[in-house]
Structures are given as structure tokens and as C-alpha cells.
Amino acid sequence: MIEMxxxxxxxxxxDNVTEALKGISLRIENGEFTAITGHSGCGKSTxxxxxxxxxxxxKGEYFCDGEDVSGMSERELAKFRNSHIGFVFQAFHLAGELxxxxxxxxxxxxxxxxxxERKERAKVLxxxxxxxEKYKAYPAKLSGGEMQRVAIARALAxxxxxLLADEPTGNLDHENGxxxxxxxxxxxxxxxxxxxxxxxxxxxxxxxxxxHMADGSIIAQKN
Amino acid sequence: MKKILFLLQNAWKYIRYNKFSSIVLFCAIxxxxxxPMMALNDVNNLLWDARISRYEDAAGITILKYLMPxxxxxxxxxxxxxxxxxxxxxxxxxxxxxxVYAKGESYSGTVAAISRDYLTVLPCxxxxxxxxxxxxxxxxxxxxxLLLYTTNLAKDGVKVGDSxxxxxxxxxxxxxxxxxxxxxxxxxxxxxxxxxxxGGEDVNISYHIITYGxxxxxxxxxxxxxxxxxxxxxxxxxxxxxSVWKLNRYRMLRAGIIILFTMINMLILxxxxxxxxxxxxxxxxxxxxxxxxxxxEVLFRNLLLMLPAFLVSVLIYxxxxxxxxxxxxxxxxxxxxxxxxxxxxxxxxxxLAVLWFGFHKQGVASMLKRRAE
Numbered sequence: 001m002i003e004m005x006x007x008x009x010x011x012x013x014x015d016n017v018t019e020a021l022k023g024i025s026l027r028i029e030n031g032e033f034t035a036i037t038g039h040s041g042c043g044k045s046t047x048x049x050x051x052x053x054x055x056x057x058x059k060g061e062y063f064c065d066g067e068d069v070s071g072m073s074e075r076e077l078a079k080f081r082n083s084h085i086g087f088v089f090q091a092f093h094l095a096g097e098l099x100x101x102x103x104x105x106x107x108x109x110x111x112x113x114x115x116x117e118r119k120e121r122a123k124v125l126x127x128x129x130x131x132x133e134k135y136k137a138y139p140a141k142l143s144g145g146e147m148q149r150v151a152i153a154r155a156l157a158x159x160x161x162x163l164l165a166d167e168p169t170g171n172l173d174h175e176n177g178x179x180x181x182x183x184x185x186x187x188x189x190x191x192x193x194x195x196x197x198x199x200x201x202x203x204x205x206x207x208x209x210x211x212h213m214a215d216g217s218i219i220a221q222k223n
Numbered sequence: 224m225k226k227i228l229f230l231l232q233n234a235w236k237y238i239r240y241n242k243f244s245s246i247v248l249f250c251a252i253x254x255x256x257x258x259p260m261m262a263l264n265d266v267n268n269l270l271w272d273a274r275i276s277r278y279e280d281a282a283g284i285t286i287l288k289y290l291m292p293x294x295x296x297x298x299x300x301x302x303x304x305x306x307x308x309x310x311x312x313x314x315x316x317x318x319x320x321x322x323v324y325a326k327g328e329s330y331s332g333t334v335a336a337i338s339r340d341y342l343t344v345l346p347c348x349x350x351x352x353x354x355x356x357x358x359x360x361x362x363x364x365x366x367x368x369l370l371l372y373t374t375n376l377a378k379d380g381v382k383v384g385d386s387x388x389x390x391x392x393x394x395x396x397x398x399x400x401x402x403x404x405x406x407x408x409x410x411x412x413x414x415x416x417x418x419x420x421x422g423g424e425d426v427n428i429s430y431h432i433i434t435y436g437x438x439x440x441x442x443x444x445x446x447x448x449x450x451x452x453x454x455x456x457x458x459x460x461x462x463x464x465x466s467v468w469k470l471n472r473y474r475m476l477r478a479g480i481i482i483l484f485t486m487i488n489m490l491i492l493x494x495x496x497x498x499x500x501x502x503x504x505x506x507x508x509x510x511x512x513x514x515x516x517x518x519x520e521v522l523f524r525n526l527l528l529m530l531p532a533f534l535v536s537v538l539i540y541x542x543x544x545x546x547x548x549x550x551x552x553x554x555x556x557x558x559x560x561x562x563x564x565x566x567x568x569x570x571x572x573x574x575l576a577v578l579w580f581g582f583h584k585q586g587v588a589s590m591l592k593r594r595a596e
Contacts, residue, residue: 054509075513082511093506097240098233107510109229154510 002028002051002162002193007060009046009216020046021057022216028195028209030065030161033188035207036197043216044197045166051195052085052164053077065161082111086155088184090167092147094139100126100150101135107157125153129183145176152183163187165196169203181206230516234523237503245528252532257543259482260536337410352383352398359397360412368394369410371401 009021020043028034036044049055050062053069062069064084072080081087094103104125105118113121126132129149139147148168155163165184169177181203188194188208196207204210212220238245337355352369359367368389370381386393387409394411504517512520 052509078508078511078513080511081509085511087509089509093502093509095237095503095506097236102236106233106507109226109233110507110510110512110516112226114225115229158511 001030001063001065002026002195003061003063004051005061007047007050007057007062009043009050009055010058020216021050023060024216024218026211026218028193030193031188031191033185033194033206033208034196035204035210036195036213037199037201037204037210038213039199042213044213047213048164048166048195048197051162052087053081054087082107083158084160084162086152086158086160086163088148088151088155088163088165088168090170092139092144092151092171094147094150094154096139099136099138100131100142100146100153103139103150104153104157106154111158121157122153125156126150128156129153143176144172145179148172148176148180149183152180152187156187160192162193162195165194167198168196169198169200177203226516227519230520231523231527234520234527237524238527249528249532252529253536253539256533256536257540259486260540337413348401350399350401352396354398354400355412360414362414366392366394366415367397367412370396370399371409 004024004026007021007024007026008019011018011020022043024043024047026047036047038044046055050057053072057070060070064080067080069077069080087093095106098106101119101122104122105113108118108121123132123135126135129152131146131149131153134142134146134150137146139150142150148171152163152168163184168184169180172180184194184196185206194207196203198204208223210222211218212222355367355369358364368387381387381396383396383398385396387396388394389409389411392415394409400410504521507517507520
């Protein structure tokens with residue numbers, strides 16, 4: 001379970017301080033599919049970054065399955081990201097120098113998994129997202145939809161409990177966007193907690209819960 | 224170990240993928256190593272030059288003490304005492320003179336006439352053949368000589384038993400030794416000192432240096448030859464050393480500018496590379512790479528470029544030397560390796576410092592955001 005209490009995030013210093021999040025309190029149950037919506041600059045991506053341990057809040061408390069994430073050191077946070085969180089980005093963020101399989105296996109390598117096991121798991125995961133035949137393909141040779149599926153497979157590599165997706169369909173056409181959403185939905189049905197940031201209300205409607213943000217605050221929640 | 228191998232593979236793939244920037248960086252590092260090597264050689268060169276004193280042991284030592292950071296002064300004093308002892312027993316310890324002799328190609332080198340006990344003072348190692356025996360010091364005996372291993376003669380294939388011609392006289396090579404280069408390229412028994420000296424006033428500019436473990440250096444001269452020089456007085460001495468100092472200051476400055484210039488350029492290159500790597504690093508950080516692993520991966524990337532570049536620069540260095548030598552005939556290569564290693568360590572430290580203090584403070588989210596923008 002994810003629990004956030006009075007999360008505040010400031011950027012800048014002195015007179016140039018921007019308040020990106022203004023006391024967000026949030027609770028997401030395990031296995032829930034949550035969509036966070038709002039206009040550009042409302043703080044939804046900042047919230048997602050804090051959820052994923054990629055950014056730290058200025059004030060407030062954040063617990064994930066009872067663990068105090070806000071009190072974690074850099075090292076603990078890296079381990080937390082590696083073992084608990086799977087990220088899916090709008091721009092895919094695949095390593096161009098690695099094949100699809102190597103990209104998928106990347107988090108496994110950092111977790112100390114051996115080469116043989118990495119290969120096997122990468123195969124299974126690529127098969128899972130329907131890209132078994134693209135095992136040796138480099139990102140430059142993949143379409144946008146395929147790259148996002150590789151990114152999802154990579155996010156699943158360490159069996160995370162939470163999948164965070166930041167505009168996962170933002171760079172995709174409608175057809176590929178639907179495929180990605182179907183995949184996320186499927187993962188959620190298997191028990192994974194999915195938190196997705198989107199400005200597309202149609203996609204948000206596919207989630208169990210929709211949180212609407214504006215100006216750094218949650219202004220509405222809908223189940 | 225598995226993880227190290229994984230990071231190493233990743234580093235190699237990254238280099239291979241970013242071919243163009245890697246090749247540019249590789250070439251820049253190679254050249255970047257050459258310059259400090261040359262510059263440091265120049266410093267080394269000036270140190271050697273400063274050791275030259277025409278006479279007066281004390282003056283020579285003063286210069287050395289000023290220029291060299293002596294840690295073992297006692298050793299130097301001991302070397303001096305031994306040298307003085309040799310001086311007393313042998314009449315003169317040795318002498319050196321520029322000469323030209325031929326074997327295939329003309330070669331200009333230094334020949335030193337040495338006493339029997341000289342080799343006990345000088346730290347040298349016999350590579351081939353033997354040292355001088357009692358018979359070699361006999362005026363009626365066969366003329367023999369020792370070759371310094373680093374001289375062109377030894378490298379060109381002159382071996383023990385061959386003869387070389389020194390100022391019209393034939394000398395049989397008795398042994399090949401490894402010793403500090405300043406000692407002289409060829410050594411003959413002091414019995415033949417008269418033959419290898421050009422004589423006249425030239426003798427006064429000849430010098431002899433004993434090195435003691437590369438740390439202490441004393442200058443030994445020949446009272447008979449130097450009497451006239453001494454008579455010219457202290458004033459000339461001062462003028463002589465003042466000119467040496469002036470020259471040294473200029474060369475030191477020149478070497479310093481080259482090193483500074485090279486290091487700044489290398490730093491800029493590495494900073495540029497690090498900025499370019501932000502995105503790839505940020506992705507890895509988002510995937511949960513630890514700080515230690517991140518540093519290792521970046522370090523491996525840099526090392527994979529730097530080590531081969533260093534090796535290449537060491538390999539092409541001699542050719543580069545030949546080119547520079549045609550401009551600056553004083554060049555020597557004694558500090559090549561130290562300079563290269565020193566440069567490599569410095570660059571690694573700078574890169575790590577940039578990563579630690581600059582890069583990590585940025586935060587993963589902001590770096591990814593910047594890339595997306």
C-alpha cells in the first residue's frame with residue numbers, strides 16, 4: 001500500500017520558489033489501477049517521481065508497504081527503485097546501445113543477476129509483451145509501440161509490486177496506445193499496482209480510480 | 224564479479240554505440256597524453272641541464288639541492304664522500320667529452336673515461352659481457368669500452384666483441400651496462416682519457432656526473448684541466464649559473480603552460496562527455512543502479528578509452544620524440560611513463576569529482592526532464 005501524507009514539493013530558492021505540490025495526501029491500495037490527470041504543470045509528474053523515489057519531497061511523509069521511503073538514504077532509495085518500482089516513461093528511455101533483450105535485462109544486471117538468468121528472463125518478458133521475435137533488435141529498429149512494450153518488459157524485470165507510468169501512450173498513435181493500455185490493464189489484473197499519469201481523460205477512465213490534480217493539489221477523485 | 228563483468232560489458236557497448244564521440248575522445252586523449260609527456264620531459268631535461276657545473280663540486284650541489292626535492296640528503300652526502308675518495312685515489316675519476324664515431328651511421332654521443340673504483344660508486348647493472356678488468360687499465364693493453372644499454376649503438380646491434388671507433392682509435396666492446404643515461408654513452412678506462420678528449424679549452428666544458436639512485440648527484444672534475452677555469456674567478460661562475468637559471472625558468476614556464484593547457488582541454492572533453500552521459504545515467508538511476516555501480520560503469524567507460532589511448536600514445540611517443548628532437552635536441556624520455564600514469568590518474572580523479580559533486584546533485588527526474596525538453 002502507498003501512503004502519502006501532506007507532501008509538499010518546492011523547486012528553486014529564495015524569491016524564485018515554485019510550489020509544485022501543495023500538501024498532497026494520498027492512499028493507493030495494493031492491486032489498484034490509479035490514473036492521475038491534470039493539465040500540464042499541475043504537478044502530476046512530480047508526484048509520480050516522488051512515488052517512484054526519483055525525487056524527494058520538501059515536506060511530508062511517504063510510506064510504501066509500511067517502509068518510510070522519505071527517510072531512505074540514496075543507496076536505500078536506489079535499491080527501493082530497483083526492487084519495488086517499475087517505470088514506464090513517455091519517451092521510453094531505452095538505452096540505444098543495447099538490444100531489446102539487453103534493455104529488459106538491465107535492471108537485473110544491476111541487481112546482480114547472472115548472465116544466463118538475465119537472458120532467460122528477458123526472453124520470457126519480451127514474450128510476455130509480444131516481442132519475442134524482436135529479442136536482438138536495437139531500439140532504433142523498433143516502432144514507438146514496440147519500444148514502449150520493451151520499456152514495460154524492462155519495468156517488469158525485477159517483479160516490482162508497483163508500476164509507475166508517466167504518459168505511457170503520449171508518444172504513440174491510437175492503436176499502439178490501446179495496446180499499451182490493454183497490457184497495463186492485464187498486468188493490473190494479475191495483481192500489480194499501477195499508477196499512471198495522463199492528460200487523456202479517455203485513458204484515465206479505464207483506471208479503477210482517477211485523481212484529478214490542478215495547481216499542485218488534488219481537486220477531485222473518482223472511482 | 225558478475226556485476227563487474229556486467230558493468231564492463233555495458234561500458235563497452237556504450238563506447239561501441241557512440242562510435243564517433245568515442246573515436247574523437249580516444250584521439251584527444253592520445254594526443255593529450257603526449258603533451259604532458261613532452262612537457263615533463265622538458266622539465267626533466269632542464270633538471271639534468273641544471274646539474275651541469277663546470278667545476279666546483281659545491282656549486283653543483285647547491286644547484287641540485289635547490290632544484291631537486293631531496294629526501295635522502297644523507298645518501299647524496301655519502302655519494303659525494305665516495306666520489307671524493309675516488310678522486311683522491313685515482314687522480315681523476317672520469318671525464319666526458321662529446322665525440323663522433325661511426326658504425327653504419329654517424330652518431331654523436333658522450334664518452335666517459337672512468338677509474339677502476341668508479342663502477343663501485345655508480346649504480347649500474349651489467350646486461351652483457353663484463354666490466355673492466357685490471358688489464359683493461361693497462362696502457363699497453365687492448366683498448367676496451369663499455370656501452371650504455373640505452374645508447375643507439377647498443378640498440379643498433381653493436382654487441383660484445385664488436386669494435387667501435389672513437390676519434391680514430393678502435394675500442395673493443397667489453398660489456399653492455401644499464402645505468403643512468405647522464406653517465407655517458409660509452410665508457411673507456413681512464414688510462415685512455417687523453418685519447419678521448421679533444422683537449423684544449425674544450426676540456427673545461429666537459430663534465431662528469433655520478434648519479435646515486437637518481438636522487439643524489441655530485442659533480443666531479445679534474446683539477447689539472449680546470450685550474451685555468453678556476454682562475455677566471457667567481458664572477459664568471461655567477462654569470463654562468465645565472466644564464467642557466469634564466470633558461471630553466473623559461474623552460475619550466477613553457478612546460479607548465481603545456482601541461483595546464485592539456486589538462487584543461489582534457490577536463491573540458493570529459494566534462495562534455497559527462498554531460499552527454501547524463502541521460503544514459505539518469506535512465507540507469509531510474510532503474511535503481513546504486514551510486515557505486517554508476518561510478519564503476521562511468522569509470523569503466525573512461526578506462527576503456529583511456530588505457531588503449533595511453534598505450535597508443537606510449538607507442539607513438541618515440542616517433543613523436545624523433546620529430547620534436549629535430550627541433551629540440553635536448554629531449555630525453557626518462558619521465559614518459561610517470562607522466563602518462565600521472566595524467567591518467569589525474570583525469571580519473573577529475574571525472575569522479577565531476578560525477579560526485581556535479582552530476583549526482585542534479586536528481587534523476589530533472590535530468591530526464593531536461594533530456595525530454
